[in-house]
Amino acid sequence: MIGQTQKPIEEVLGFLDGKEKVVLVGCGGCATVFHTGGEPEVKEMADILTKRGKNVLAAVVVPFGEFTCYAPWSKERLKPYRQQIEDCDAILMLSCGDGLQVVRELILEGEYSLVKPIYPTTNPIGHMGGGPSLFREKCQQCGECLLGQYAGICPMTQCAKGLLNGPCGGAKNGKCEQEPEHDCAWVLIYERLKKLGELDKIKEFVPPKDYSKMKRPRSLEVTPLVL
Ligand code: SF4
Ligand code: SF4
Known part of the structure; x- marks a missing residue:
């Protein structure tokens, strides 16, 4: 929304x-x-x-x-x-x-x-x-979703530095060094990968994103809905 x-x-x-x-x-x-x-x-x-x-x-x-x-x-x-x-x-x-x-x-x-x-x-x-009352930004619509790599938590959006390969090392007690009121996204990713038995994924290097996919204005053509 x-x-x-x-x-x-x-x-x-x-x-x-x-x-x-x-x-x-x-x-x-x-x-x-x-x-x-x-x-x-x-x-x-x-x-x-x-x-x-x-x-x-x-x-x-x-x-x-x-x-x-x-x-x-x-x-x-x-x-x-x-x-x-x-x-x-x-x-x-x-x-x-x-x-x-x-x-x-x-x-x-x-x-x-x-x-x-x-x-x-x-x-x-x-x-x-x-919702119904609290809403948070979860996704920047980068055009190349990597949630499968990150246990369903988007570091581009949830990590203050947008690190694709984290953590930065500054987290304290699970909180972000830049925004201490927020949980460190990479601690959350680590914990969740561990529960899923997929911790190996955290060692995989993720190359830089193709930011041309975020070039604006973007457009899409679809078959119109029959209303
Ligand atoms: S990687 Fe993050 S910003 Fe990109 S589409 Fe997935 S949730 Fe959205
Ligand atoms: S502490 Fe965690 S969320 Fe904050 S910038 Fe570092 S890796 Fe990102």
């Missing part, structure tokens, strides 16, 4: 300086889980904007389980609000940056041929897993 926090309301209001008519778009995916763009947050934002003198033409929430970053879903859910989108002065996206840019590129500019200001209300902070 894309972890995200809400922007301060004054920053959001700053985007709307000189703009009166607004459309809000929330997301039924990560933004709902992180309480930045589900139904309650969209309603709250609509109330705040109305009190601040804005005219909220529509407050749309892509339903729970659907994501604004998946263009077929957001196209379908925004379809009934096309007129409001054409009439508004600005769109506020209560979603991550993926959702905003998919709506901007594939729906506004692509399908509607519309150049319209569109602004974020969240600060996305990256892919993370866990």
